[in-house]
Amino acid sequence: MDRFSWSNGLLEIDETLVVQQRGVRLYDGDDKVKMELGVALLSTHRLIWRDIKNHECCLSIPLSQIIFFEEQAAGIGKSAKIVIHLHPSSPSKEPGPFQNSKYSYIKLSFKEHGQIEFYRRLTEEMTQKRWETTPVSQPLSSGTGTQVCRKTRAVGIVGIERKIEEKRKETDKNISEAFEDLSKLMVKAKEMVELSRSIATKIKDKQGDITEDETIRFKSYLLSMGIANPVTRETHGSGTRYHMQLAKQLGDMLQAPLEERGGMMALTEVYCLVNRARGMELLSPEDLLNACKMLESMRLPLRLRVFDSGVMVVQLQSHSEEEMIASALDNVSDLNTNYSSSLSILLSSLSFLNYFPRLLLAEKVGHLCRDDSVEGLRFYPNRF
Amino acid sequence: MHRRGVGAGAIAKKKLAEAKYKERGTVLAEDQIVQMSKQLETFKSNLEEFASKHKQEIRKDPQFRVQFQEMCATIGVDPLASGKGFWSEMLGVGDFYYELGVQIIEVCLALKHRNGGLITLDELHQRVLKGRGKYVQDVSQDDLVRAIKKLKVMGNGFGMIPVGGSYLVQSVPAELNMDHTVVLQLAEKKGYVTVSEIRDGLKWEKERACHVLDHLLKEGLAWLDSQATGEAHYWLPALFSELTSRDVTPEEANQMTP
Numbered sequence: 001m002d003r004f005s006w007s008n009g010l011l012e013i014d015e016t017l018v019v020q021q022r023g024v025r026l027y028d029g030d031d032k033v034k035m036e037l038g039v040a041l042l043s044t045h046r047l048i049w050r051d052i053k054n055h056e057c058c059l060s061i062p063l064s065q066i067i068f069f070e071e072q073a074a075g076i077g078k079s080a081k082i083v084i085h086l087h088p089s090s091p092s093k094e095p096g097p098f099q100n101s102k103y104s105y106i107k108l109s110f111k112e113h114g115q116i117e118f119y120r121r122l123t124e125e126m127t128q129k130r131w132e133t134t135p136v137s138q139p140l141s142s143g144t145g146t147q148v149c150r151k152t153r154a155v156g157i158v159g160i161e162r163k164i165e166e167k168r169k170e171t172d173k174n175i176s177e178a179f180e181d182l183s184k185l186m187v188k189a190k191e192m193v194e195l196s197r198s199i200a201t202k203i204k205d206k207q208g209d210i211t212e213d214e215t216i217r218f219k220s221y222l223l224s225m226g227i228a229n230p231v232t233r234e235t236h237g238s239g240t241r242y243h244m245q246l247a248k249q250l251g252d253m254l255q256a257p258l259e260e261r262g263g264m265m266a267l268t269e270v271y272c273l274v275n276r277a278r279g280m281e282l283l284s285p286e287d288l289l290n291a292c293k294m295l296e297s298m299r300l301p302l303r304l305r306v307f308d309s310g311v312m313v314v315q316l317q318s319h320s321e322e323e324m325i326a327s328a329l330d331n332v333s334d335l336n337t338n339y340s341s342s343l344s345i346l347l348s349s350l351s352f353l354n355y356f357p358r359l360l361l362a363e364k365v366g367h368l369c370r371d372d373s374v375e376g377l378r379f380y381p382n383r384f
Numbered sequence: 385m386h387r388r389g390v391g392a393g394a395i396a397k398k399k400l401a402e403a404k405y406k407e408r409g410t411v412l413a414e415d416q417i418v419q420m421s422k423q424l425e426t427f428k429s430n431l432e433e434f435a436s437k438h439k440q441e442i443r444k445d446p447q448f449r450v451q452f453q454e455m456c457a458t459i460g461v462d463p464l465a466s467g468k469g470f471w472s473e474m475l476g477v478g479d480f481y482y483e484l485g486v487q488i489i490e491v492c493l494a495l496k497h498r499n500g501g502l503i504t505l506d507e508l509h510q511r512v513l514k515g516r517g518k519y520v521q522d523v524s525q526d527d528l529v530r531a532i533k534k535l536k537v538m539g540n541g542f543g544m545i546p547v548g549g550s551y552l553v554q555s556v557p558a559e560l561n562m563d564h565t566v567v568l569q570l571a572e573k574k575g576y577v578t579v580s581e582i583r584d585g586l587k588w589e590k591e592r593a594c595h596v597l598d599h600l601l602k603e604g605l606a607w608l609d610s611q612a613t614g615e616a617h618y619w620l621p622a623l624f625s626e627l628t629s630r631d632v633t634p635e636e637a638n639q640m641t642p
Contacts (some may be wrong), residue, residue: 073509075550178438185434188427190459195420202413210413218417221424226462226469242468267538272486282482284467285537309557312539
């Protein structure tokens with residue numbers, strides 16, 4: 001922060017304002033500067049920062065001082081930032097708010113967003129380096145220039161600033177209109193949620209006579225609105241017709257891929273496969289899970305299986321437990337030594353899923369025994 | 385499933401029950417379902433109108449998405465529960481997050497051989513953005529977090545561990561308890577940790593520290609550097625920054641291990 005100089009914030013004759021953004025806080029290196037939120041202005045020649053409330057408090061730094069800059073993504077509770085690394089000050093630098101600093105970089109923190117646009121414009125200006133081709137006649141510091149000059153510049157910049165302000169207000173207006181409309185929508189949605197809760201209570205208390213058909217319809221209403229089904233925790237998931245249709249589609253679609261992969265696929269892999277194939281109108285993870293839960297009751301040749309570790313797979317019905325154990329044993333004796341689970345991770349993180357559960361099964365039944373060490377988990381034929 | 389309300393006796397019973405309820409002023413559930421169906425139609429057209437005006441807003445503005453999600457959560461609605469939901473169909477919110485889910489899974493899978501299934505939210509964010517290309521909409525870390533929350537239901541061990549002001553995203557069902565998490569947090573500053581640092585920083589006995597480190601090694605989350613000056617360093621590849629590491633493909637990794 002010791003690279004900044006005090007400035008009156010007025011642009012020079014050949015200097016043009018490129019973009020400005022409110023709600024910017026300055027950081028000296030990693031430390032917050034003890035100043036209020038301000039407006040960051042980027043011109044063809046300089047980076048300017050002005051306190052939003054106190055316009056007298058205005059700093060600037062020539063763009064030529066910038067070595068390079070990078071984005072710092074927003075985090076939880078943290079705004080997005082642009083980190084700017086600077087050359088050491090030249091000896092003829094005008095005085096600024098800080099005499100010295102232990103950092104040679106600063107950060108602009110965008111509390112009201114706008115970092116993407118600002119970053120893009122800064123990149124453009126730093127590429128074009130327009131300050132080199134249109135040098136300003138006077139040193140850019142406070143208190144210089146004749147009375148007349150200052151007036152002309154002031155009109156110019158005020159006009160430009162006003163345009164930018166109008167545009168910002170327009171964007172803000174669009175966004176606030178959207179928020180208003182959204183709030184009205186949410187009020188209506190809330191009514192639906194309350195109604196559905198009332199219905200659910202009644203179904204539970206068996207007030208009135210609900211037919212199977214009406215229950216199914218009710219569930220589909222809940223699905224449309226995104227309301228969690230409070231009525232029953234069935235093993236068949238939410239059991240709507242949509243999910244039954246999906247289950248059938250999965251039955252057709254996954255036969256071949258499953259056979260290619262030895263009869264088993266992780267649910268996450270299925271999710272990627274199916275959604276990549278669809279391209280649009282994608283399935284949610286819950287849609288997929290609910291559809292898979294129906295596979296058994298619909299007597300399709302696939303099953304959803306949940307292992308102790310929590311891993312969920314879809315497997316071909318034809319894969320009985322004996323087959324899996326037999327195939328695990330084959331692999332172990334084939335390799336003639338041991339089957340290290342960490343090795344299989346390296347081979348293919350997906351086929352690992354095929355083998356590990358089989359190894360565990362075989363171990364449970366007593367056909368294999370394990371050797372558990374820091375080097376990894378290994379399975380050997382059980383000769384005990 | 386049985387057929388209810390069959391026969392004259394049942395009909396009479398039903399009429400009696402209805403009369404009783406109406407007397408008490410209670411609305412019957414089936415009447416409410418009819419009411420809900422009507423309200424749903426109205427809501428659907430309101431949502432369509434909203435979508436025609438503001439669909440772009442949601443796609444372009446991560447901040448607006450956050451507001452939208454928070455409002456939904458407040459009233460008890462999950463717009464991402466199903467691709468068949470109104471929100472997803474009309475606002476296109478669903479496709480945005482479900483596709484993001486696919487991209488997250490693919491990134492985690494591609495790097496699993498290197499970091500054991502643990503990656504910083506920052507790195508995940510960078511790589512997802514890279515994969516998406518320049519002209520697709522902006523994706524924020526909040527978007528990633530929400531997509532990951534949805535992925536959890538598929539039982540694949542997706543989880544988020546708070547570390548150093550941000551998060552580590554776990555994509556394998558490795559069991560990580562509080563001890564493991566605390567050691568990860570300790571390692572965050574330098575990318576590695578030693579037994580002494582754990583003893584000094586956390587005041588644990590050597591045995592406890594070694595137990596935790598051994599588990600991390602086994603799960604492939606930590607790498608042992610026994611040639612470090614002083615004592616052995618336990619590195620966490622998940623915490624390596626882009627600048628100091630080189631990408632190794634699974635094939636190369638294969639050739640390196642004995």
